[in-house]
Amino acid sequence: MTVVLGGLMLALGLAMLLGARGSVLLVLLLAAAGLLVAGTARALGVREPGSWRARWLDLAVGAGFFVAAGLAVLWRTAPLRVLAWVLAGAVILSGLATIGRALLGGERERGESPASERGAERAAGVLGGLASVVVGVLVLAWPRLSLAVFAVVVGAWLVFTGLALVLDRSRAHQRRGALRPALALVLALALAAGTLALHRLDPRAEPDAFYSPPLAVPSEPGRLVRSEALPPDRVPEGLRGWRILYTSTDGAGAPRVVSGTVLAPGPESAEPLPVVSVAHGTTGIVPRCAPSLAADPFADGASAALEQIVAEGWVGVTSDYRGLGTAGPHGYLVGPDAARNVLDGTRAAGELEGITLSAQTVVWGHSQGGHGALWTGIEAPSYAPELELLGVAAFAPAADLVPLAQGVRATIGGKLVSAYIAASWSELYGLELGELVTPGYAGIVHRIEGHCFDGANVLGAFAIASQLTEEVFRPEVWDGEVLELLRANTPDGDIEVPVLVAQGTADRLVLAEQQRGFVERRCAEGQAIDFREYEGLDHVPLVDEGSPLTGELLEWTRDRLAGRAATPTC
Numbered sequence: 001m002t003v004v005l006g007g008l009m010l011a012l013g014l015a016m017l018l019g020a021r022g023s024v025l026l027v028l029l030l031a032a033a034g035l036l037v038a039g040t041a042r043a044l045g046v047r048e049p050g051s052w053r054a055r056w057l058d059l060a061v062g063a064g065f066f067v068a069a070g071l072a073v074l075w076r077t078a079p080l081r082v083l084a085w086v087l088a089g090a091v092i093l094s095g096l097a098t099i100g101r102a103l104l105g106g107e108r109e110r111g112e113s114p115a116s117e118r119g120a121e122r123a124a125g126v127l128g129g130l131a132s133v134v135v136g137v138l139v140l141a142w143p144r145l146s147l148a149v150f151a152v153v154v155g156a157w158l159v160f161t162g163l164a165l166v167l168d169r170s171r172a173h174q175r176r177g178a179l180r181p182a183l184a185l186v187l188a189l190a191l192a193a194g195t196l197a198l199h200r201l202d203p204r205a206e207p208d209a210f211y212s213p214p215l216a217v218p219s220e221p222g223r224l225v226r227s228e229a230l231p232p233d234r235v236p237e238g239l240r241g242w243r244i245l246y247t248s249t250d251g252a253g254a255p256r257v258v259s260g261t262v263l264a265p266g267p268e269s270a271e272p273l274p275v276v277s278v279a280h281g282t283t284g285i286v287p288r289c290a291p292s293l294a295a296d297p298f299a300d301g302a303s304a305a306l307e308q309i310v311a312e313g314w315v316g317v318t319s320d321y322r323g324l325g326t327a328g329p330h331g332y333l334v335g336p337d338a339a340r341n342v343l344d345g346t347r348a349a350g351e352l353e354g355i356t357l358s359a360q361t362v363v364w365g366h367s368q369g370g371h372g373a374l375w376t377g378i379e380a381p382s383y384a385p386e387l388e389l390l391g392v393a394a395f396a397p398a399a400d401l402v403p404l405a406q407g408v409r410a411t412i413g414g415k416l417v418s419a420y421i422a423a424s425w426s427e428l429y430g431l432e433l434g435e436l437v438t439p440g441y442a443g444i445v446h447r448i449e450g451h452c453f454d455g456a457n458v459l460g461a462f463a464i465a466s467q468l469t470e471e472v473f474r475p476e477v478w479d480g481e482v483l484e485l486l487r488a489n490t491p492d493g494d495i496e497v498p499v500l501v502a503q504g505t506a507d508r509l510v511l512a513e514q515q516r517g518f519v520e521r522r523c524a525e526g527q528a529i530d531f532r533e534y535e536g537l538d539h540v541p542l543v544d545e546g547s548p549l550t551g552e553l554l555e556w557t558r559d560r561l562a563g564r565a566a567t568p569t570c
Helices: 002-018 024-043 052-074 080-107 115-141 147-167 171-175 179-198 303-311 335-349 368-383 401-407 412-428 442-449 457-465 475-479 481-488 512-524 548-562
Strands: 224-229 239-249 255-265 273-279 315-319 357-366 388-395 499-504 530-534
Touching: 002 024, 002 147, 024 052, 024 080, 024 147, 052 080, 080 115, 080 147, 115 147, 224 335, 239 303, 239 335, 255 303, 255 335, 273 303, 273 335, 273 368, 303 315, 303 548, 315 335, 335 357, 335 368, 357 368, 357 548, 368 388, 368 499, 388 548, 401 412, 401 481, 401 512, 412 442, 412 457, 412 481, 442 457, 475 481, 499 512, 499 548, 512 530, 530 548
Parallel strands: 273 315, 273 357, 357 388, 388 499, 499 530
Antiparallel strands: 224 239, 239 255, 255 315
């Protein structure tokens, strides 16, 4: 019986380790099954007999395991963090009971075994119990608990516990049985040290006084409020960079103050330079997530292409968008807001000393920025007619918002995007967050809201999203105001200049078939689009330096400035 139960725990633990990237339900079911087996082992008293108090401890722990396993299976709507607390509590209880049983073992008949063997067994029990306690506390305290972390930690505990049951039956193994618990304790303490290190993986600075506008600012949009040169270590070698604060408006025309960055060639020149206006991708929805606050403010999207085109004599201007850097709320995937922020950033950059801008402008954008770039093309003729818009390039744009939001809503990435939308729109549009999201999820959405979507901080964002066992939005939301807002913010308007849409076929966030549907619909409505697909590329690799898009984007952009004819595919 001992070998069977230990073998089952070992198999379940290995399955958890191998399936760490699987579904939340699968991992929880494996954990619950492991606890049921562990509870059975405790309840049946398969370990060496001890005092009656030790036996009662085994029964109590077995019952605790059964309860925890039942909650994990039946309470499926609870977030992973809550269920982790339940399971971790059972593991901690087991560890404490193991320590207690080892200490109570001193009440056995002294003739059962030599004192040296009893001491070794007691040491093994204490070390094994300490390992379980550390593992349980680790799950409770882990700052960025993800499904993978939970599966690895609990799976490892099941493997070590199963091995102990299988191997610790013989006297030979009992005499050297402290080695495995000692190893388990060392590994648990190493994971605990990693936990402390993860607490420090959030290098983002909070917005400083630069982002607070003065009492009096220009009334018209697109005016420079202040600027500050960026230090050389935050700018690509040979180029110059600034962060800027400028006036803009939101989609309703209300005045706003927005921040951003400017990247220019190294040598100063009086000759007017063309502009690449960059609509950046998702970085978060709170002020501290502004790209201008990042260690590398120009790393978004096709950064390698931007660095090269600026070195050739262009100027790159990136808006942080309202609510990133400056006071919010940030209108996540709210098209008119992003478009006006992008256009006003280009206007304001023209007031910087040391560079002279021409009116000739090409707009780039990736992901959320692709959505913003398309909206910029729609809004530019009426909002900023003085700019000579030459073309719009959107890479994996979050274009068709309804199928996008619905198509990936059950994935971890989709839950993260849903949480950003829910948090942003509840504040921007005055919607009640508790009525938008699954019951009990409002607090978790606020936790995700506080995480930026880049650098080490993105691990925290994905970790929290992976804890959600259900979709973020309630099912009825898809028949209500959110659905109408998604449609209203889909860039279905006409763009009068050449449009390039690039899409990776292996994209798991903006699905390729959805992008094809959007392009086909826009083409049917008369919009000329140069649609290019890149085989096997996912969402981020599409814009990596080694992507074939990089060279093609540079060539396409140069063609716009040279006045060459566009090459639409529809």
